[in-house]
Amino acid sequence: MQAISDERLIGSDHLLELSNVQKHFGPLHVLKDINLTVDRGEVVVVIGPSGSGKSTLCRAINRLEPIDSGTVKVDGEPLPAEGKALARLRSDVGMVFQSFNLFSHKTALENVTLGPVKVRGLRKAEADERARELLDRVGLAEKADAMPAQLSGGQQQRVAIARALAMEPKLLLFDEPTSALDPEMISEVLDVMVELAGSGMTMIVVSHEMGFARKAAHRVVFMDEGEIVETATPADFFDNPTSRRAKSFLSKILSH
Amino acid sequence: MDFVIEQRTVILEGFWMTVRLTVLSGVLSLLFGTVLAVMRVCPIPPLRWAGAFYVTVVRNTPLTLVFVFSTFGLPRLEIRFSFVTFAIIALTVYTSSFVCEVVRSGINSVAAGEIEAARAIGLPFGQTLGQVVLPQAFRAVIPPLTSVFIALTKNTSIAVAFSVAEATSILRRLQNQDASATFPLLLTTAAGYIVLTLFLSFSFSRLERRVAVAR
Numbered sequence: 498m499q500a501i502s503d504e505r506l507i508g509s510d511h512l513l514e515l516s517n518v519q520k521h522f523g524p525l526h527v528l529k530d531i532n533l534t535v536d537r538g539e540v541v542v543v544i545g546p547s548g549s550g551k552s553t554l555c556r557a558i559n560r561l562e563p564i565d566s567g568t569v570k571v572d573g574e575p576l577p578a579e580g581k582a583l584a585r586l587r588s589d590v591g592m593v594f595q596s597f598n599l600f601s602h603k604t605a606l607e608n609v610t611l612g613p614v615k616v617r618g619l620r621k622a623e624a625d626e627r628a629r630e631l632l633d634r635v636g637l638a639e640k641a642d643a644m645p646a647q648l649s650g651g652q653q654q655r656v657a658i659a660r661a662l663a664m665e666p667k668l669l670l671f672d673e674p675t676s677a678l679d680p681e682m683i684s685e686v687l688d689v690m691v692e693l694a695g696s697g698m699t700m701i702v703v704s705h706e707m708g709f710a711r712k713a714a715h716r717v718v719f720m721d722e723g724e725i726v727e728t729a730t731p732a733d734f735f736d737n738p739t740s741r742r743a744k745s746f747l748s749k750i751l752s753h
Numbered sequence: 754m755d756f757v758i759e760q761r762t763v764i765l766e767g768f769w770m771t772v773r774l775t776v777l778s779g780v781l782s783l784l785f786g787t788v789l790a791v792m793r794v795c796p797i798p799p800l801r802w803a804g805a806f807y808v809t810v811v812r813n814t815p816l817t818l819v820f821v822f823s824t825f826g827l828p829r830l831e832i833r834f835s836f837v838t839f840a841i842i843a844l845t846v847y848t849s850s851f852v853c854e855v856v857r858s859g860i861n862s863v864a865a866g867e868i869e870a871a872r873a874i875g876l877p878f879g880q881t882l883g884q885v886v887l888p889q890a891f892r893a894v895i896p897p898l899t900s901v902f903i904a905l906t907k908n909t910s911i912a913v914a915f916s917v918a919e920a921t922s923i924l925r926r927l928q929n930q931d932a933s934a935t936f937p938l939l940l941t942t943a944a945g946y947i948v949l950t951l952f953l954s955f956s957f958s959r960l961e962r963r964v965a966v967a968r
């Protein structure tokens with residue numbers, strides 16, 4: 498009895514479950530038998546050398562990239578193949594990109610309201626009001642009517658975060674959200690992400706920002722050559738990495 | 754020149770027909786050409802092939818032949834319209850293939866990352882297209898579209914050979930009435946086309962400035 502209820506408890510806590518996920522690009526084996534579970538409210542930082550498959554992992558989670566085999570379950574539901582059902586489920590998984598990818602012909606506010614109005618069917622007035630709250634939350638209340646080209650990189654990325662939040666996602670994916678930013682803008686974006694993590698949002702963050710990982714992450718996942726090599730708490734991972742590959746990777750990024 | 758002034762209502766009527774042919778086939782070509790462009794980029798291979806086939810065949814056929822197919826071919830299939838309608842069909846079929854390629858180049862100029870972002874917030878294919886891709890694609894292709902529509906304006910003159918009383922056919926008729934007026938008539942007609950196409954260019958460049966996205 499005890500075992501069953503434990504299992505149920507754990508089962509219901511898993512927001513994301515990847516099992517035996519395989520992905521090839523032609524002959525290149527990019528994701529090698531990935532198994533990963535993320536609990537509700539957990540913040541996981543994914544770290545690893547260039548080309549190790551971190552972006553592909555993120556994109557596989559919301560099926561921007563189809564996988565060869567294995568399953569991706571979000572909140573217990575397996576991701577369907579292409580189609581309306583996929584689009585709906587995908588809207589539960591927010592994504593923030595390295596290059597922001599704001600819709601360049603729409604204002605900051607319209608970027609945030611597009612999804613709620615078109616996908617969730619919210620009334621425009623209601624969507625506007627909520628979008629303004631979100632822009633306020635990321636510190637951009639006064640930029641609602643600005644076009645993306647009129648915003649700095651850091652501001653664009655914060656709008657992109659607001660756009661993702663507007664869908665009220667169950668899970669947020671960040672693929673190197675600060676790598677394209679000038680140093681002085683990195684912290685304004687990380688501050689927003691730390692605040693989000695503190696509010697209980699489930700997040701998977703591909704980032705080499707060690708400060709963020711130590712402050713906000715519950716777990717660090719280290720990937721190399723398409724495999725998850727090591728999983729540990731941030732303190733353990735950065736101070737006492739166990740695998741040889743993680744040690745060598747850390748010595749490289751720390752020597753800069 | 755007196756003859757030109759004397760016949761001004763007939764000449765104006767001819768140009769009015771030119772304007773009607775241009776506007777109607779222009780609007781229809783824009784719609785149909787956009788549908789073709791969407792077919793050519795959609796994820797369904799048979800639709801892509803159909804779009805590519807259409808463009809390859811029609812774009813490489815002389816407009817006069819398209820007119821012949823429309824005005825003489827369609828009646829054989831028991832399809833009977835007025836000559837004006839046949840002219841509009843021919844012009845639309847032909848111009849759509851050019852609009853398609855222009856719009857497709859506009860679609861390809863939209864940043865792949867934005868399309869991905871649209872999919873990531875859960876927009877299905879149609880809405881990604883309608884909300885993110887096409888609005889940006891059209892903004893990018895207003896100048897080349899202008900050229901396509903200028904060509905269309907002048908292509909309406911092919912209708913002369915198919916019994917439609919547009920500007921060029923009026924020119925021919927009047928010329929036959931008074932051979933000495935040939936030169937003034939030619940100049941007037943040429944000027945008329947220039948006025949029409951300049952107006953078109955002017956409207957489109959105003960439109961371009963109005964919808965330009967700050968970059």
Ligand SMILES: Nc1ncnc2c1ncn2[C@@H]1O[C@H](COP(=O)(O)OP(=O)(O)OP(=O)(O)O)[C@@H](O)[C@H]1O
Nearest residue numbers: 522523525527545546547548549550551552553554
């Ligand atoms: N669309 C694609 N077609 C072919 N190969 C691809 C494609 N996308 C990625 N790859 C390859 O798959 C591998 C993993 O790429 P991925 O972008 O996931 O790595 P990454 O860990 O995110 O790297 P980075 O830190 O540089 O962003 C790389 O070798 C890359 O070249």
Ligand SMILES: [Mg+2]
Nearest residue numbers: 551552553673
């Ligand atoms: Mg990457």
